[in-house]
Amino acid sequence: MTRTISLRGQTRGPANSSPLLLARRVVETLGAAESDAGPSAPPPPEELVSQLAAALASAQQAWPEIRIGGDVWGRYVVARLPRLPELARALPGLHLDDLYLCCACALGDPAAVAAFTERYLPVAAEALRRLRLGATFADETLQK
Secondary structure (H helix, E strand, O other), rough: OOOOOOOOOOOOOOOOHHHHHHHHHHHHHHHHHHOOOOHHHHOOOOHHHHHHHHHHHHHHHHHOOOOHHHHHHHHHHHHHOOOOOOOHHHHHHHHHHHHHHHHHHHHHHHHHHHHHHHHHHHHHHHHHHHHHHHHHHHHHHHOO
């Protein structure tokens, strides 16, 4: 089952959910999407909820100048996480701090776009230089 999200019409705002509540909703949403049990689905495993809550809190702390409403952030995360059975195994390798920044960029947050430009464009520029495709190609690629 594919999970999709639309950010049109969404706005930035204060994070309105604690990471623990948000993690619980994310895990429950993932579980409900994969279960035929619907509302009677078993409760999410507490260890997974705790681990996801810590990762979500860390992502928000990595970018303190960026504020995304909890519901928007939660929907963005749900649309991009692996299926629930794989989540526990994949969680340590997920880069939720980068995903938080991407969510804010998708919302058009000026602080997020500036942070992305500052942190990642120099890395991309160096990678393009190593490909030796020419300065014009690198410049055009970085401006798009």
